[in-house]
Amino acid sequence: MTDATIDVIIPVWNRPDETRNCLVTLINHTPGARFIMVDCGSERDTERLLQELADSLDDRALLMRDDSNIGFVPAANRGFESSEAPYLALVRNTTLVSPKWLEPLLAYAGEHPEAGILLPCLDPGEECSAPKELERGSFAAMVVSRELYRRIGGFDEGMDGGAWCLKDYTRRANAHGFITVQVPTPVVHHQEEVQLGSEQRRRETQQRSIALFRERWGVGASYVLHVPKGVEVELLGEKLEWLVKGARHDDRYTVLLPASLNQAAQQAGLATLHEHVTLVPLPRLAWDGMKKRLFEKIASEKPGTTPVTAVDGIPFPWSDRYLSFSELCERIKARYQ
Structure with a gap:
């Protein structure tokens, strides 16, 4: 010994x-x-x-x-x-x-x-x-x-x-x-x-x-989440915990959120939870078309990316086809079974 x-x-x-x-x-x-x-x-x-x-x-x-x-x-x-x-x-x-x-x-x-x-x-x-x-x-x-x-x-x-x-x-x-x-x-x-x-x-x-x-672990997916105004940093933290669970199964997440919330998230240490959970602040003074182009650019870099609304009941602003956050959580749960 x-x-x-x-x-x-x-x-x-x-x-x-x-x-x-x-x-x-x-x-x-x-x-x-x-x-x-x-x-x-x-x-x-x-x-x-x-x-x-x-x-x-x-x-x-x-x-x-x-x-x-x-x-x-x-x-x-x-x-x-x-x-x-x-x-x-x-x-x-x-x-x-x-x-x-x-x-x-x-x-x-x-x-x-x-x-x-x-x-x-x-x-x-x-x-x-x-x-x-x-x-x-x-x-x-x-x-x-x-x-x-x-x-x-x-x-x-x-x-x-x-x-x-x-x-x-x-x-x-x-x-x-x-x-x-x-x-x-x-x-x-x-x-x-x-x-x-x-x-x-x-x-x-x-x-x-x-x-x-891939035979052992499967293939991860790519998601873009939109966080609307009014979400508090505590609620954001709870949602990011779910994304970290998905990231451990090779999923990639880009989170589009208001600039003020992004600043609060940075201060709370939520920007460095996992390398595959990325926070991207939306420009403060940008019009909606500019924000849509930002979403489209991110989605085009990862073909097959699925839009997700971070708050159930609030539509995803730049796509008619998207998942609710609850549906995303069910997908993440299924990866752990």
């Missing part, structure tokens, strides 16, 4: 300079951690580097070796299987963490046990100023709670080792009551991973992964 707070798993295949930089920043900025380095048949210079670091860290390190490059996801799973700490982190060997990168993640996890997958602020990546639920984690750097891992295990090695594998992991987490959250932290820098293999093989793997994902 180990008394480490977190086990950090780092799959490695060559790239000794990047690997050294990654491990040095991790060792310097991740107190209370044990480092599980999974060497996937690296060449001698990388192999020697890992051995030297493991020797210097003593019981703070575990070095595992394979004779060949088994791939990032299988290596990550091997590291997970050897972990014992309350939290598990997965970090690519090209990632550079910053001081205090981990503390906000563990603090958030302690206050929100449903947050089974946690991401730091990543560069490159989207702005990260408030906690936000995401559709997937990132292999650049992510933290997984022990309880989530106990429930669902590791990643599906039959998928693409990228976005669809990560989306699948989040959906499996959702099915057990856990969510994926990005938390404001000092920035963690990473490089976009170079894809190995022929383009045709990568395309076939991605197509297979998409088909498998």
Whole structure:
């Protein structure tokens, strides 16, 4: 057993300079951690580097070796299987963490046990100023709670080792009551991973992964909601909670609302609930034709988008065919059955 707070798993295949930089920043900025380095048949210079670091860290390190490059996801799973700490982190060997990168993640996890997958602020990546639920984690750097891992295990090695594998992991987490959250932290820098293999093989793997994902979880839908004047921010918050439930099943929601209500929603933290729930303020002084064009532009960007009136009994202003909010809720409920 180990008394480490977190086990950090780092799959490695060559790239000794990047690997050294990654491990040095991790060792310097991740107190209370044990480092599980999974060497996937690296060449001698990388192999020697890992051995030297493991020797210097003593019981703070575990070095595992394979004779060949088994791939990032299988290596990550091997590291997970050897972990014992309350939290598990997965970090690519090209990632550079910053001081205090981990503390906000563990603090958030302690206050929100449903947050089974946690991401730091990543560069490159989207702005990260408030906690936000995401559709997937990132292999650049992510933290997984022990309880989530106990429930669902590791990643599906039959998928693409990228976005669809990560989306699948989040959906499996959702099915057990856990969510994926990005938390404001000092920035963690990473490089976009170079894809190995022929383009045709990568395309076939991605197509297979998409088909498998949709077979398991279905295909999400796209909606545009209109919120009329007079709706209070408390009621808006209740409605957005329903949309977050739908977003966890891959639905996308764009919410058109009065500018004053949007401002109140921003102040209440309702604009960062989920990456697939987007609030769009209607122009204050625009005439109805301009607002209609805004709706049509949003709908044209996502073919098949369904209009929804956010308040039952009030017609959707720019389409004769639309759902009431109650009908939308029934659709969301059906996805959970």
